[in-house]
Amino acid sequence: MTAAPMTTDELFRDDATLLQCTATVLAVDDAGIVLDRTVFYPLGGGQAGDAGRLQADDGRSVAIVDTRKHKERPGTIAHVPAPDADLSWLRPGQRVTAQIDAARRAAHARFHTATHLLCALVPHPVDGCSITAGYARLDFHMSEPLDKDTLTTGIARLVAEAHPVRHRWISEDELDANPGLVRSMSVQPPRGLGRVRVLEIEGVDLQPCGGTHVANTADVGPVIVTKIEKKSAMTRRVVLGFAEPAARPG
Structure with missing residues (x-):
């Protein structure tokens, strides 16, 4: 009998507010720790991976410093441990609680x-x-x-208008029928699954996106344009920062 393929259930795709979940270790290798399910978002679509901790019921734990899509195990996610972490107690079948750094996730969601x-x-x-x-x-x-000032004012207006933010799934055929939904030239929506996740900011924006977001534009809070650069004849870079740097996660 052929073994079922190893996959990680990506809980963050449908509920980005989840900060922790119970999970079972599937593998431990050079890339990191693979779980059967996770709330950790892996690096992708321009968004940094989550950090946090995996903890067993007996108190043993491992600090996770990054999260990546596993390059050698398609469909799984590698939770990257701290360089000095003791992984000797982690074996396939071990039950753990996966808990993300809430402040880091909130910053990612606000910025995204x-x-x-x-x-x-x-x-x-x-x-x-x-x-x-x-x-x-x-x-x-x-x-x-x-x-800078015009864009900062525009962002503040959209934040103050408190537009609902939600995701939904559309078929690949629907995406093909509406190519204008894809704004990114560098990151294309994943193909082959039959459906594509889109992020909708009611009355403001609709485009494919697999990242984590706040539930309402009001939750973005005070964000400002800190820099605009001319990177080339046809590239303008806009950099965003929080208006309250003292509260910025470390």
Whole structure:
């Protein structure tokens, strides 16, 4: 009998508010710790991976410093342990509680939603992005100049308008029928699953996105444009930061 393929159930895709879950260890290898289910978001789509901790009922735990899609085990996620972590007690079948760094996730969600607001204000294709706990940036394929104050004011307006933010799934055929939904030139929606996850900010933005977000634009809070750079003749980089740097996660 052929063994069932190893996969990780990605709980964060349908509920980004989950901060922890119980899980079973499937494998421990050079890439990290593979679980049967997780709340940890892996690096992808420009968004940094989650950090946090895996903990057993007897108190033993492992600090997780990053999360990545496993390159050698398709369909699984590798939870990357701290370099000095003791993994000797982790074996396939071990039950653990997977708990993410809530402050880091909240920062990612705020910034990621803010980049969608920025996309609504700058109607040009995106050819690069990065979303971390300390800043976010989008590279727009355009030649026209952009103004920091105008964009900061525009983001503040959309935040204050408190637009609901939600995700839903559409078929690949629906996406093919609406190619304008894809704004990114550098990251294309994954194919082959038959469906594509889209992020909708009611009345503001709709595009494919697999990242984590806040539930309402009001939850983005005070975000400002800290820098605009001309990276090339056809690239304008916009960098976002929190207006309350003292509260920024470390």
